[in-house]
Amino acid sequence: MFNRALLVLLVLLPSSYPNGAEWSNEVGIEARHFFSGPLNPKQYSNNLSLTFKSEFYHDWQQGDQRLVVTPFVRLDQHDDERSQLDLRELYWRKSFTNTDLYVGVRKLFWGVTESVHLVDIINQSDMVENLDGEDKLGQPMVSLAHTSELGDWEFFLMPWFRKRSFAGVEGRLRTPLVVDQKRARYESGEGEKHLDSALRWSHVISDWDVGLSWFHGTDRTPQLIAATTNGTPILFPYYPQLNQLGLDLQYTYEAWLWKLESVWRRHDNRNSPTLNRSTAAVGGFEYTWYGILSGVSDLGLVLEYQYDNRNGSTAPLSNNDIAVGSRITLNDEADSALLALISTDLDQRTRFISIEASRRLANSLSINLEARFFSNTTPQALLYPLRNDDYLEISLTHYF
Amino acid sequence: MMNKNNCAVALLLLTTLVPTSLFAADDATAEQRGLEIAVEADRRDNGFGDSAASLEMILRNRHGETSQRQLRNKTLEVSDDGDKVIIIFDTPRDVKGTAFLSFTHKVDSDDQWLYLPALKRVKRIASRNKSGPFMGSEFAYEDISSQEVEKYTYLYIKDEVVDGRDHFIIDRDPVDPTSGYKRQRVWLDKAEYRVWKIDFYDRKDTLLKTLSYEDYHQYRGQYWRANIMDMINHQTGKSTRLKWQGYRFSNGFDENDFTKRALKKAR
Numbered sequence: 001m002f003n004r005a006l007l008v009l010l011v012l013l014p015s016s017y018p019n020g021a022e023w024s025n026e027v028g029i030e031a032r033h034f035f036s037g038p039l040n041p042k043q044y045s046n047n048l049s050l051t052f053k054s055e056f057y058h059d060w061q062q063g064d065q066r067l068v069v070t071p072f073v074r075l076d077q078h079d080d081e082r083s084q085l086d087l088r089e090l091y092w093r094k095s096f097t098n099t100d101l102y103v104g105v106r107k108l109f110w111g112v113t114e115s116v117h118l119v120d121i122i123n124q125s126d127m128v129e130n131l132d133g134e135d136k137l138g139q140p141m142v143s144l145a146h147t148s149e150l151g152d153w154e155f156f157l158m159p160w161f162r163k164r165s166f167a168g169v170e171g172r173l174r175t176p177l178v179v180d181q182k183r184a185r186y187e188s189g190e191g192e193k194h195l196d197s198a199l200r201w202s203h204v205i206s207d208w209d210v211g212l213s214w215f216h217g218t219d220r221t222p223q224l225i226a227a228t229t230n231g232t233p234i235l236f237p238y239y240p241q242l243n244q245l246g247l248d249l250q251y252t253y254e255a256w257l258w259k260l261e262s263v264w265r266r267h268d269n270r271n272s273p274t275l276n277r278s279t280a281a282v283g284g285f286e287y288t289w290y291g292i293l294s295g296v297s298d299l300g301l302v303l304e305y306q307y308d309n310r311n312g313s314t315a316p317l318s319n320n321d322i323a324v325g326s327r328i329t330l331n332d333e334a335d336s337a338l339l340a341l342i343s344t345d346l347d348q349r350t351r352f353i354s355i356e357a358s359r360r361l362a363n364s365l366s367i368n369l370e371a372r373f374f375s376n377t378t379p380q381a382l383l384y385p386l387r388n389d390d391y392l393e394i395s396l397t398h399y400f
Numbered sequence: 401m402m403n404k405n406n407c408a409v410a411l412l413l414l415t416t417l418v419p420t421s422l423f424a425a426d427d428a429t430a431e432q433r434g435l436e437i438a439v440e441a442d443r444r445d446n447g448f449g450d451s452a453a454s455l456e457m458i459l460r461n462r463h464g465e466t467s468q469r470q471l472r473n474k475t476l477e478v479s480d481d482g483d484k485v486i487i488i489f490d491t492p493r494d495v496k497g498t499a500f501l502s503f504t505h506k507v508d509s510d511d512q513w514l515y516l517p518a519l520k521r522v523k524r525i526a527s528r529n530k531s532g533p534f535m536g537s538e539f540a541y542e543d544i545s546s547q548e549v550e551k552y553t554y555l556y557i558k559d560e561v562v563d564g565r566d567h568f569i570i571d572r573d574p575v576d577p578t579s580g581y582k583r584q585r586v587w588l589d590k591a592e593y594r595v596w597k598i599d600f601y602d603r604k605d606t607l608l609k610t611l612s613y614e615d616y617h618q619y620r621g622q623y624w625r626a627n628i629m630d631m632i633n634h635q636t637g638k639s640t641r642l643k644w645q646g647y648r649f650s651n652g653f654d655e656n657d658f659t660k661r662a663l664k665k666a667r
Contacts, residue, residue, distance in 0.1 A: 057667070093665075147661055254526065255526050288529070333467055
């Protein structure tokens with residue numbers, strides 16, 4: 001549905017546009033090298049990918065109305081599931097006094113922590129883009145946002161669900177059995193058309209940034225259930241209904257950022273009653289030393305603890321883990337920055353290491369480096385399927 | 401004026417001969433005079449309400465190579481506190497759409513948020529990085545933050561005629577111990593109390609940077625803004641030139657235009 005709408009839009013791209021309108025485009029090339037051979041002979045060791053993102057916006061009525069269109073395209077050398085066309089945004093906004101009405105496909109973010117994002121539930125994760133879940137699919141919605149003395153209020157109605165993306169047969173960074181998207185199942189009889197709703201209140205009270213959110217609808221995180229398609233074993237995603245209360249909190253004091261995110265979930269899950277209620281939290285701090293290295297660079301230390309009370313077969317990845325990391329910002333002309341994070345599972349002793357670095361090469365060209373390592377992966381560990389998938393990625397992005 | 405000047409000269413000559421404690425009264429006078437000048441400069445800029453402008457930053461390294469950044473800013477005057485400011489980045493292209501919100505305070509540290517458009521994420525950031533460079537330029541965060549009388553203690557130094565203009569010269573010492581500066585020497589013209597030059601001295605009291613203002617224009621018959629601000633770092637040989645354009649006053653901004661939600665919508 002989205003792909004077709006997007007194609008129509010691309011064809012209709014105007015060659016000239018009115019005042020108050022602007023196009024920004026970026027094209028990227030990404031090379032990934034996996035240090036170990038694949039577990040499945042259909043998979044690859046080196047991969048090239050091309051990306052194109054365009055953003056169009058048009059403001060009128062002194063900015064009281066805005067149209068935003070953000071298509072995104074990826075062409076992947078090997079993995080058909082990773083090649084995609086998505087509308088990250090396609091919305092119209094109308095502003096009234098202290099209130100905004102949004103209609104269309106939007107992308108937004110809730111939360112404060114670095115190592116895992118618990119309260120951020122509106123948009124589905126685009127897992128073929130990146131394992132970290134920070135890439136998101138656009139979410140169709142009607143939403144209202146209101147600013148008052150007592151904080152910001154946002155209300156969302158979401159009439160269409162977006163399925164999580166998973167790597168295909170040729171793709172790396174996947175479960176040994178491929179996830180068959182076409183066989184996605186839903187707890188709700190309405191399937192993808194279930195009307196999800198959400199409410200969020202957020203406020204700044206001096207040094208505290210606080211957010212409370214309520215979500216009711218289709219869980220963005222599916223359970224993966226084994227089955228066969230034409231005799232081939234596969235996994236199919238099952239999306240239960242979820243009620244979730246979320247809290248995000250940050251206390252900023254001098255060079256300290258203290259952060260907490262917590263969710264209380266209730267699944268009305270007929271298939272596994274043990275899943276009914278669960279609690280998860282992530283909390284920690286970021287401390288920054290300013291003006292190191294000839295007085296201009298910053299060194300930050302990040303420490304976060306991740307907790308989830310689900311255990312046994314339903315345990316998620318971050319149930320009793322500690323993430324330690326460092327952020328280096330050179331504050332130079334090229335905006336060079338590096339973020340390294342090591343997450344250790346305190347039960348399974350597995351380690352996930354992530355290094356991200358970026359730098360501007362020219363006014364409209366930048367380079368990104370990303371390396372990910374999965375170490376100490378025992379056969380019982382959740383990360384075991386990724387044991388051969390350590391990789392290095394280099395990408396160049398040109399803006400025009 | 402002449403009397404005071406003569407007095408100061410006489411006092412300077414005597415300084416080496418007489419114990420400093422005897423000068424407490426005269427120091428107090430110089431402090432009071434410095435403060436009076438700062439208060440008057442502040443008073444003359446009071447009541448501007450709000451403003452918006454666009455800005456080009458030209459960064460020059462010691463080899464003379466340059467790079468540009470384009471920004472826009474919106475300012476809301478807050479009575480009894482520091483201004484609220486939003487800065488929107490247009491270039492370099494990789495940071496396009498990034499926006500910065502700051503609630504400056506007279507004494508306390510500022511509150512600052514950064515909007516990262518790729519993630520659609522607003523992050524509250526620590527404001528202890530006062531002395532850190534703003535966008536890799538020679539301007540520190542504290543240099544671009546709103547200048548409030550309470551942020552410094554003052555000392556009147558002397559008068560000086562530069563470029564045919566009569567100036568007061570005052571020293572101001574940052575109250576905040578995390579400031580990157582020991583002191584700043586400021587040249588203000590006597591006619592309009594506009595700042596023409598600031599020498600920044602680092603924590604070791606060595607001359608670090610000089611900021612020069614050029615091409616002043618008056619808006620709404622009262623408020624003076626310089627179109628050019630040149631910052632030269634004497635210790636690294638690098639410099640940054642700010643070129644301001646399109647100053648607009650009375651835009652009708654209010655508090656709701658300077659919130660985290662407004663930051664996400666900023667363009």
